[in-house]
Amino acid sequence: MAIGFIGGSGIYDALPLEDTREVDVETPFGRPSAPPTVGEFGNTGREVAFIPRHGTDHQYSPTTLPYRANVFALKQLGVTHVLASNAVGSLRADLPPQTLVLPDQIYDRTKHRDLTFFDDGIVVHQGFAQPYCPELNAILEDAADSATDADVVRGGTYVCIEGPQFSTRAESEFYRAQGWDVIGMTTIPEAKLAREAEMAYATIAGVTDYDVWNGDSQVSLEEVLENAAANETAIKETVEAAIDAISEDHECDCHSSLANTINTPEEAIPESTKTELEPLIGKYVG
Numbered sequence: 001m002a003i004g005f006i007g008g009s010g011i012y013d014a015l016p017l018e019d020t021r022e023v024d025v026e027t028p029f030g031r032p033s034a035p036p037t038v039g040e041f042g043n044t045g046r047e048v049a050f051i052p053r054h055g056t057d058h059q060y061s062p063t064t065l066p067y068r069a070n071v072f073a074l075k076q077l078g079v080t081h082v083l084a085s086n087a088v089g090s091l092r093a094d095l096p097p098q099t100l101v102l103p104d105q106i107y108d109r110t111k112h113r114d115l116t117f118f119d120d121g122i123v124v125h126q127g128f129a130q131p132y133c134p135e136l137n138a139i140l141e142d143a144a145d146s147a148t149d150a151d152v153v154r155g156g157t158y159v160c161i162e163g164p165q166f167s168t169r170a171e172s173e174f175y176r177a178q179g180w181d182v183i184g185m186t187t188i189p190e191a192k193l194a195r196e197a198e199m200a201y202a203t204i205a206g207v208t209d210y211d212v213w214n215g216d217s218q219v220s221l222e223e224v225l226e227n228a229a230a231n232e233t234a235i236k237e238t239v240e241a242a243i244d245a246i247s248e249d250h251e252c253d254c255h256s257s258l259a260n261t262i263n264t265p266e267e268a269i270p271e272s273t274k275t276e277l278e279p280l281i282g283k284y285v286g
Contacts, residue, residue, distance in 0.1 A: 001046075001078075001079075001080040001081065001246075001248060001250070002038075002046075002047040002048065002049055002077060002078045002079045002080065003041075003046060003047070003048050003049070003079065003080070003081045003082075003083065003243055003246065004048070004049045004050075004051070004074040004077075004079035004081070004082040004083070004199070005048060005049070005050045005051075005082075005083050005084070005085075005239055006050075006051050006052075006053050006070065006074075006082060006083075006084040006085070006190065007050065007051070007052045007053060007084075007085055008053050008054075008084065008085040008086045008087050008186060008206075008228075009053075009054065009058070009086075009087040009208075009224070009225075009228050010087060010206070010225065010228030010229050010231065010232050011052065011085055011232055011235065011236070012052045012056055012058070013050075013052075014037040014039065014048070014050035015041065015048060015050065015236060015239065015240055015243075016041075016042070016240075017037070017038075017039030017040060017041055017048055017050075018039055018040045018041075018042075019039055019040050020037055020038065020039035021037075021038055021039065022035040022036070022037055022038075023035055023036050023037075023038050023049075023077065025073040025076060025077070027068070027069045027072040027073055027076065028072065028276040028277070029066065029068035029069040029072055029114075029117075030066055030068075030069045031066065031069055032051055032066060032069045032070045032073040033051055033052060033053055033054060033055045033060055033065055033066055033069075033070055034051060034052050034055050034056045036049045036050060036051050036073055036074070036077060037049070037050045037051075038050075038077065041240075041243055042240075042243075042244070046243060046248075047078075048243065049074055049077045049079055051070050051073070051074070053065060053070065053084075053186060053190075061163065061164045062162070062163040062164055062185035062186050063110075063112050063113065063162060063163065063164065065186075067113070067114070067189050067190050067193055068114055068117060068189075068193060070190070071190065071193040071194055071197055071199075072117070072193075072197070072279070072280075074197075074199070075197045075199070075279050075280065076279055079199060080199060080200065080255065081136060081199060081200045081201075081246055081250070082194050082199050082200070082201045082202075083136070083140070083202060083203075083204070083239050083242055083243070084187075084190060084201065084202070084203040084204070085203065085204050085205070085206065085235045085239070086158070086184045086186055086187055086203050086204075086205045086206070087184065087205075087206055087208045087224060087227075087228045087231070088101065088158065088182040088183060088184040088205040088206070088207055088208065089166075089167075089182065089183045089184070089207070089208065089209045089210065089211035089219065090181075090182060090183075090207045090209070090210050090211065091159075091172070091175055091176045091180055091181055091182060091183055091211060091213065092176075092181055093210075093214075095153060095181065095182065095207055096207065096210075097207050097208055097209055097210070097223075097227045097230075098150065098151075098206070098207065098227055098230050098231055098234075099150070099151045099152075099153060099206075099207045100144060100148070100150050100151065100152045100153070100204055100205065100206055100207070100231070100234060100235065100238065101152075101153045101156055101158075101181065101182050101204075101205040101206075101207060102132075102137055102140050102141055102144070102152065102153070102154045102155065102156075102202070102203075102204060102205070103132065103155070103156045103157060103158040103181065103182060103187075103203065103205060104130070104131075104132055104134070104137060104154075104155045104156065104157075105131065105132075105156070105157040105158070106131045106132075106157065106158050106159075106160060106187055106188060106191060107157055107158070107159040107160070107178070107180060108160055108188045109159055109160060109161045109162065110160055110161065110162045110188050110189075111162045112162060113162075113188065113189050114189065115188070115189040115192055115193075116189070116192065116193070116196060117193065117196050117197070117277060117280060118196065118277075120270070120273055121264070121268075121269055121270040121272075121273040122262065122264045122269050122273050122277070122281070123262075123263045123264050124196065124258065124261050124262050124263065125261055125263055126195060126196060126257060126258065126261045127257070127261075128192065128195060131191045131192070131195070132191065132201060132202045132203065133200040133201055133202050133252060133254050135200065135250070135252045136200045136201065136202035136242075136246075136252075137154070137202045139202075139242050139245050139246060140202050140204055140238060140242050141154045142245065143238050143239075143241035143242035143244075143245055144204070144234075144238040144241075146241055147237040147238050147240065147241035148233075148234040148237045148238055149234075150231075150234035152238075156180075156181030156182060157178075157179070157180040157181050157182075158180075158181070158182050158183070158184055158187050158203075158205065159175050159178075159180045159182070159183050159184075160183075160184060160185060160186070160187050160188040161183060161184075161185055162185070163185035164185070166211070166212065166219045167183065167211055167212055167219075168212070169212045169213065172211045172212045172213040173213050175211075175213075176213050182205055182207065183211055184205065187203060191203070194254075195254065195257055196257075196258070196280065197279075197280055198254060198255050198256065198257050198258055198280070199254060199255075200250075200252055200254040200255065201254070204235055204238055204239065206227070206228060206231030206232075206234070206235055207227070207231075208223065208224040208225075208226075208227035208228050208231070209223050209224055209227065258280070258281065258284060259284070262281065262284060262285070266285050266286065269285060
């Protein structure tokens with residue numbers, strides 16, 4: 001197996017990898033945010049592929065970044081497990097900046113994004129009740145406990161907004177009233193696409209601010225970047241420990257999540273679609 005790492009704001013370079021190479025990947029959905037950096041991790045020989053979500057110079061906004069190309073590129077490289085990081089705001093007084101959160105639920109408030117690989121001659125209805133892989137989440141939790149002194153919270157709902165603007169105070173208060181925990185801009189559609197690609201996927205979210213519900217917080221870019229940089233070491237330490245902990249033969253329900261979900265009869269799926277999406281549907285569509 002190969003493991004993917006998608007780095008969010010503040011994380012633009014790979015983990016300590018050996019024998020690294022940049023892979024120029026072309027997908028049916030264009031090029032990824034940056035050529036994936038692929039190398040061997042530590043003494044394990046485990047292959048890891050890294051993509052900086054927003055590009056090496058943070059040139060892609062949360063709306064315009066090529067989510068589909070990023071996930072498809074990792075699939076083409078043989079990735080089976082994806083660990084992601086996200087910079088998020090806190091909707092709870094007890095989740096201060098520089099806390100790490102391992103969310104287990106998502107509320108989607110995005111408006112302008114391509115949410116699926118399957119929109120050209122093929123329809124797939126897939127379960128998404130548990131948007132993050134529970135088994136990978138548990139591995140991340142154990143890894144965080146052993147690898148970092150940062151405060152780590154397991155569980156919670158990540159409300160994903162469109163951006164690139166931060167929330168209004170009315171929106172922020174509404175999200176808090178729903179009992180949601182953190183707010184960000186990038187877990188959707190990434191988590192949905194990883195599920196469609198039959199990858200185990202989980203994220204580690206680093207809190208950078210209190211959003212605007214807190215009267216003392218106006219959420220400045222300076223504050224976000226400062227705390228994202230402070231979170232970087234703890235996030236990378238956790239991801240490195242998680243990579244060590246994922247067993248070579250780990251399998252979960254995510255890895256067969258397309259089974260019995262393709263609604264279009266095989267004979268009705270265009271040959272061009274079968275060819276383009278072969279890395280995703282090849283084992284289900286002849």
